[in-house]
Amino acid sequence: MEERGNISIHTENIFPIIKKFLYSDHEIFLRELVSNAVDATQKIKRLSSIGEYKGELGELKVKVAVNKEAKTITISDNGLGMTAGEIKKYINQIAFSGATEFVERYKDASADKDQIIGQFGLGFYSAFMVAERVEIVTKSYQEGAEPARWECDGSTEFSITTAERAERGTDVILHVAQDSEEFLETARLRTILDKYCKFLPVPVEFEGETINNPSPIWTKQPSELKDEDYKEFYKELYPFSEPPLFWIHLNVDYPFNLTGILYFPKVKNEFEIQRNKIQLYSRQVFITDEVKDVVPEFLMLLHGVIDSPDIPLNVSRSFLQADSSVKKINTYITKKVADKLAEIFRKDRETFEKNWDDISVFVKYGMLSDDKFYEKAKDFVLLQNTEGKYHTLEAYKNLVQANQTDKSEQLVLLYTTDADKQHAFVEAAQNRGYDVLQLDSIIDSHFIGMLEQKLEKTTLKRVDSETIDKLIEKDETKESVLSEGEKEDLKKVYEEAINNKNMTVEVAPLAPDDAPVVITLPEFMRRMKDMNRAGGGGMMFMGEMPDMYNVTINANHPLNQRVLKAEEKSQLARQAFDLALLSQNMLSGAALTTFVKRSFELMTKE
Numbered sequence: 001m002e003e004r005g006n007i008s009i010h011t012e013n014i015f016p017i018i019k020k021f022l023y024s025d026h027e028i029f030l031r032e033l034v035s036n037a038v039d040a041t042q043k044i045k046r047l048s049s050i051g052e053y054k055g056e057l058g059e060l061k062v063k064v065a066v067n068k069e070a071k072t073i074t075i076s077d078n079g080l081g082m083t084a085g086e087i088k089k090y091i092n093q094i095a096f097s098g099a100t101e102f103v104e105r106y107k108d109a110s111a112d113k114d115q116i117i118g119q120f121g122l123g124f125y126s127a128f129m130v131a132e133r134v135e136i137v138t139k140s141y142q143e144g145a146e147p148a149r150w151e152c153d154g155s156t157e158f159s160i161t162t163a164e165r166a167e168r169g170t171d172v173i174l175h176v177a178q179d180s181e182e183f184l185e186t187a188r189l190r191t192i193l194d195k196y197c198k199f200l201p202v203p204v205e206f207e208g209e210t211i212n213n214p215s216p217i218w219t220k221q222p223s224e225l226k227d228e229d230y231k232e233f234y235k236e237l238y239p240f241s242e243p244p245l246f247w248i249h250l251n252v253d254y255p256f257n258l259t260g261i262l263y264f265p266k267v268k269n270e271f272e273i274q275r276n277k278i279q280l281y282s283r284q285v286f287i288t289d290e291v292k293d294v295v296p297e298f299l300m301l302l303h304g305v306i307d308s309p310d311i312p313l314n315v316s317r318s319f320l321q322a323d324s325s326v327k328k329i330n331t332y333i334t335k336k337v338a339d340k341l342a343e344i345f346r347k348d349r350e351t352f353e354k355n356w357d358d359i360s361v362f363v364k365y366g367m368l369s370d371d372k373f374y375e376k377a378k379d380f381v382l383l384q385n386t387e388g389k390y391h392t393l394e395a396y397k398n399l400v401q402a403n404q405t406d407k408s409e410q411l412v413l414l415y416t417t418d419a420d421k422q423h424a425f426v427e428a429a430q431n432r433g434y435d436v437l438q439l440d441s442i443i444d445s446h447f448i449g450m451l452e453q454k455l456e457k458t459t460l461k462r463v464d465s466e467t468i469d470k471l472i473e474k475d476e477t478k479e480s481v482l483s484e485g486e487k488e489d490l491k492k493v494y495e496e497a498i499n500n501k502n503m504t505v506e507v508a509p510l511a512p513d514d515a516p517v518v519i520t521l522p523e524f525m526r527r528m529k530d531m532n533r534a535g536g537g538g539m540m541f542m543g544e545m546p547d548m549y550n551v552t553i554n555a556n557h558p559l560n561q562r563v564l565k566a567e568e569k570s571q572l573a574r575q576a577f578d579l580a581l582l583s584q585n586m587l588s589g590a591a592l593t594t595f596v597k598r599s600f601e602l603m604t605k606e
């Protein structure tokens with residue numbers, strides 16, 4: 001038999017176009033051809049199981065071989081094979097029509113090119129990205145089938161002849177083009193196989209070794225697996241990472257098909273977080289590790305694998321976004337993650353608290369970005385106070401309600417972003433019997449805003465944003481030991497001593513054992529500046545504005561009564577102010593030197 005023919009398409013030379021267009025992805029030819037070979041072995045298995053094929057199945061496998069001298073790469077399988085008629089149908093027509101359509105669309109300059117490529121799995125024809133000539137030698141499983149050889153050089157001409165082949169199956173032989181000789185290097189091929197074929201369901205042999213794990217644990221039932229299996233698999237995926245905290249085994253077949261394992265990694269701070277650690281598979285074929293859109297943004301921080309035949313192969317971003325099963329997958333994953341966290345919280349609060357530092361970023365990020373997740377997470381999100389105790393939102397509100405409700409019935413939650421630097425304020429609050437939360441990560445500033453929006457009649461204030469009396473205003477007035485006139489005098493003394501227009505001085509009757517001078521930065525001011533720094537807010541001028549502090553002089557502190565009477569009023573006032581700065585880590589440089597000198601002078605005085 002010898003048949004020559006023309007593949008009936010209207011566009012000549014489609015391969016140079018495809019080749020040029022896919023230049024960065026040439027390596028996927030191997031993924032496409034090996035997965036075709038795997039498909040062929042699975043098809044014969046199925047035919048055998050339904051009694052369509054009665055012969056021996058043998059050990060089903062795929063082999064990849066390279067011959068540097070002959071400049072060929074051969075992908076062989078003992079799958080179902082093809083008859084000459086099937087080659088014409090599947091290779092010449094079906095596979096070609098996909099490639100042709102691709103080029104037709106590509107030529108339409110107005111279309112978004114990413115969008116176009118997203119819609120096509122080039123499949124078999126990706127061979128021409130690296131080969132100048134491709135041969136298929138195949139023998140069908142069907143009784144009496146004649147082996148056939150197909151040859152094509154990437155033009156629209158092909159030939160089919162009778163071939164010699166004893167066993168059922170297919171060899172695809174690539175005659176590698178000069179500009180693609182890098183693919184003749186075994187190390188390169190091994191890397192590509194490792195990337196795309198590591199978990200293919202049929203053994204893939206390369207240089208006498210099986211390079212894949214045909215039954216990775218995500219394909220098994222959770223009931224068959226032990227914790228060790230999950231940890232081992234994590235190590236297989238990320239050899240250099242610390243062990244994961246916990247994991248979720250995804251397993252659903254309706255309304256879409258999806259399996260996978262998502263791991264919660266150990267992350268100590270937001271800067272360490274690595275995205276793109278989740279690998280996306282379709283029937284155990286690696287597709288990509290850019291899972292944006294399939295996985296909700298906040299869960300991109302997780303690690304692991306997701307496998308779904310419902311995720312279109314070779315897809316582009318914009319195509320994925322519009323895909324309805326992708327949307328459902330997204331919702332499903334969010335729900336599963338929330339349920340798992342709720343379960344651990346319920347069943348093992350101790351473990352949950354122990355791991356809170358690592359998972360709080362996911363939880364808070366999730367609550368901020370997804371309302372449904374918020375609804376579930378609000379019951380297990382934890383607040384940590386400066387004593388290292390963890391409370392749920394509800395429990396915490398109940399705990400502080402009696403003591404921290406102000407005169408207008410607002411519940412005031414106090415927090416510190418740095419318990420060390422803000423120590424004086426934390427201590428002052430604790431002396432009043434108030435509780436102080438530790439909210440010190442970058443995400444916390446957004447988290448605080450969200451809590452205020454979601455919780456009724458609740459405000460959050462940083463401990464150093466007001467003097468202790470004003471932080472939570474109660475219905476009580478404090479008497480001042482100083483007269484109005486004395487207060488005026490005291491104010492002037494301090495204003496002159498401080499001599500800084502960014503410091504607003506005020507004299508107020510605090511408790512005698514409160515600090516004599518308290519410097520605060522109002523909450524709203526700091527938040528605006530934070531927002532500006534983070535790039536939002538739109539009030540650009542705020543970013544350039546200096547911090548405007550309030551300086552509260554405690555009229556009831558004995559020191560201030562002395563200031564009024566002392567000879568060197570100004571020096572004493574300045575000293576008290578500097579000490580307040582010092583206690584808040586705000587004194588440095590020349591101001592610090594002057595302060596130290598003055599202190600020595602005062603100590604030296606009789």
Ligand SMILES: Nc1ncnc2c1ncn2[C@@H]1O[C@H](COP(=O)(O)OP(=O)(O)OP(=O)(O)O)[C@@H](O)[C@H]1O
Pocket residue numbers: 032036037040077079080081082090091094095120121122123124125170313
């Ligand atoms: N190794 C093989 N053994 C048997 N049949 C094959 C083999 N390779 C390809 N085929 C046949 O050729 C057809 C076209 O292959 P091609 O890779 O272009 O598309 P596909 O596998 O159907 O889809 P995809 O675009 O997802 O790869 C296949 O559907 C299959 O019928």
